[in-house]
Amino acid sequence: MNDIIIIGGGASGMMAAITAAREGKSVLILERLNRIGKKILVTGNGRCNVSNTNLKPEHFHSRSQKAIFGPIEAFDYGKTEAFFKELGIEPLIEGTKVYPRSEQANSVLDVLRMELEELEVDVLTEVKVVGLKNKKSVWEVEAESGEVYMAEKVIMATGGLANASLGCDGLGYEILKKLGHTVIPTYPILVHALSSSPYCKMMKGTKVKAVASAYVNGKCEREEFGEVLFTEDGLSGPAIFQISRNISCAHIQKKKAMVTLDLVPEQSYDEVVAMIYERIAAKPERSIELLLMGFLNKRVIVPVLKCADINSIHRNCDTLEYEEVEHLVKVLKGFPFETQGTRGYKYAQVTAGGISVDEIDLETMASLKAPHLYVTGEILDVDGDCGGYNLQWAWATGYIAGINCSK
């Protein structure tokens, strides 16, 4: 019998295992896939955005009113950097995003696996856990094969629903539900937004820098500046990923959600009007189609003109009526795209919602529903913005659970 069984060998499970083993505990990781940490390999487009130097409460979200920033304060960026440096990972900081200097996610996984080996943590792969029972202060962990593993303490680190091919199918929620926990409704986030707007198809493959805003039932809920990529079926790119939380949540609540793109965020509405008239005055004989050449990406110009209802784009630009210029500027400052939800869990990086943190002691990550049970990482109703915040949540909660279940 081990002191501690960790269910799920992902980011938070490995961190918990290393921490508990360093405290002298015998630890067993049970992982359903044929390898631990597979998801880490695909993070940050294979570069692993391991953390962020700008860890602030506004980057973490939950349906709970509880102060969810506590674990991040307890295991902050400094501690994360020190932990990885000790394992050999030098940080590469881009803006505030932190990557391994090798720019290889597999080096992050390699050092974690080497540390687990050095600490003699037992790892069993291809073990799918299906149930948990507490009998006379001993946890019985039931695998799908019928095998039962026993330990004094259990850490549940099975992740959410995002990217099921990487091991996460939500079974962890069911197991914890049976122990009395509540699952806050989940939805996929950090994901492409679906839009049937014909302009997405027209511009597919084109990237622009814009302020993307998420409007839910007509109210702007979030704005984000960054790259936006148009695709066959909608909108993608970092700015869209950040606001996808609002689009996805609106979709499950059957509310109307829309994305608008400010293609000229550096100028006010009036400045853009003035700029258009300056361009007309400079080259009055140019066609309307060419008016924005050199100012906007070529592939975006015609969709913008069409959306602004400007017809006959081959006439001279000095024939534009004032109302037409107004329509054009309105679209430049807020190109609208109705959305029909997102591409879903299959393509999402993270799951919002999950096990209610009201039922977790966030100072220890202990369950308030069952004794000697700890819960970490994405399975909890906490999600972070795009930019290393989700892995930071996994490292922090894994560390806290590892330390506290070793006491």
Ligand SMILES: Cc1cc2nc3c(=O)[nH]c(=O)nc-3n(C[C@H](O)[C@H](O)[C@H](O)COP(=O)(O)OP(=O)(O)OC[C@H]3O[C@@H](n4cnc5c(N)ncnc54)[C@H](O)[C@@H]3O)c2cc1C
């Ligand atoms: C494509 C992609 C890119 C991402 N990029 C980044 C990034 O750059 N930066 C960032 O901060 N975050 C990123 N994320 C999010 C981040 O990877 C996760 O939030 C984080 O890995 C969650 O850690 P976790 O330990 O809670 O769960 P996971 O890392 O998902 O690990 C859970 C583990 O539990 C196992 N498991 C599940 N059920 C069972 C069961 N019943 N029995 C046994 N084992 C089970 C799974 O196989 C899995 O190995 C990305 C996610 C994806 C999908």
